[in-house]
Amino acid sequence: MKDALPKKIGLYKPTQFLGHGAMGNVYLCHDESLNRMVVVKQMVPSLYDQGSFVERFEREAKILAKLNHPVIVHPYALWQETNGQYSLAMEFVYGKSLRVLLDKCPKPPLWVVMEFLFQISSGLAEAHRYGVTHRDVKPANIMLDKDGRVRLLDFGVAHDERDQELTEDFAQLGTASYMSPEQVRDSKNITPASDVYSIGIVACEMLLGENPFRGESLAETFNNIQKKKISAKAFDPAIPKEIVNFLLGLLRKDPRKRPMANDIAEFFSMMMRRYPRDLRPYIVEWANAALNGTESSIVPIPYREKKKLSFKAGLIVGAIITLAASIAIHYF
Numbered sequence: 001m002k003d004a005l006p007k008k009i010g011l012y013k014p015t016q017f018l019g020h021g022a023m024g025n026v027y028l029c030h031d032e033s034l035n036r037m038v039v040v041k042q043m044v045p046s047l048y049d050q051g052s053f054v055e056r057f058e059r060e061a062k063i064l065a066k067l068n069h070p071v072i073v074h075p076y077a078l079w080q081e082t083n084g085q086y087s088l089a090m091e092f093v094y095g096k097s098l099r100v101l102l103d104k105c106p107k108p109p110l111w112v113v114m115e116f117l118f119q120i121s122s123g124l125a126e127a128h129r130y131g132v133t134h135r136d137v138k139p140a141n142i143m144l145d146k147d148g149r150v151r152l153l154d155f156g157v158a159h160d161e162r163d164q165e166l167t168e169d170f171a172q173l174g175t176a177s178y179m180s181p182e183q184v185r186d187s188k189n190i191t192p193a194s195d196v197y198s199i200g201i202v203a204c205e206m207l208l209g210e211n212p213f214r215g216e217s218l219a220e221t222f223n224n225i226q227k228k229k230i231s232a233k234a235f236d237p238a239i240p241k242e243i244v245n246f247l248l249g250l251l252r253k254d255p256r257k258r259p260m261a262n263d264i265a266e267f268f269s270m271m272m273r274r275y276p277r278d279l280r281p282y283i284v285e286w287a288n289a290a291l292n293g294t295e296s297s298i299v300p301i302p303y304r305e306k307k308k309l310s311f312k313a314g315l316i317v318g319a320i321i322t323l324a325a326s327i328a329i330h331y332f
Contacts, residue, residue, distance in 0.1 A: 071123030095145035105290035119150035121264035137198035148280030193255035200250030
């Protein structure tokens with residue numbers, strides 16, 4: 001309820017309670033000094049005595065502070081209130097999560113899937129360059145903002161290889177149906193390759209209309225992740241084999257055999273080379289239509305690729321150009 005909101009959180013005025021996370025309450029606040037909306041996380045006092053939670057709260061802020069990428073949300077401030085309460089102010093992303101969009105449109109068009117995968121892998125590649133593994137890549141943590149930009153949220157359980165791992169009171173970190181096989185076995189000692197597997201699961205869900213690893217129980221889900229292999233035959237024949245084979249490579253059980261996040265971004269950049277460079281107007285229209293249960297009125301039309309000259313044709317054209325140049329030189 002609005003009358004139950006704190007009057008102030010630091011310099012910010014709370015306007016809406018957004019929810020309760022693993023470590024505290026989340027509020028939408030107004031930054032009166034800059035006339036903008038921000039999101040503020042406040043750790044619940046009951047966790048103060050557990051040092052690992054305080055460290056993790058601070059770590060999320062410090063991780064975000066060192067990552068500079070348009071896909072990754074920006075932190076604004078980290079502080080401790082006079083009453084000892086820890087608070088973190090971050091960029092407010094106005095939009096819809098991929099989870100909400102998939103609930104309305106379980107199988108988006110291929111160009112939408114490729115745009116999401118390109119943007120998310122680009123953001124994760126930046127994190128991985130700094131030794132940060134997200135550990136919780138899933139549709140609920142991926143957003144499409146009102147301007148058509150894809151954003152990656154919630155680095156609350158991220159691992160920074162430059163820091164010592166925190167002691168946890170629970171076995172797994174992350175969301176069961178989007179974990180990698182190695183994350184199921186030991187969520188603390190993983191590499192960026194784990195995020196790549198999670199991207200593969202998200203990609204499969206978007207193309208198949210469901211998460212193929214989600215079971216009826218936690219045990220079944222974990223067993224599927226560690227043993228189940230997705231066949232190329234499960235995908236729509238209209239999806240290019242090159243894309244299907246690449247995505248199946250993200251789901252290799254051996255993390256050493258998966259491509260890197262940067263490879264994913266490069267692959268989809270190449271696959272989308274015939275589409276308009278700026279897809280934001282199109283993807284906003286698609287999202288609005290999906291939320292309303294209608295068809296998008298505008299879709300991006302791929303450009304036609306210029307046909308490459310055959311080797312023989314190239315020789316002929318080259319000979320003609322050489323002959324013309326010789327005649328011109330002789331004439332002048």
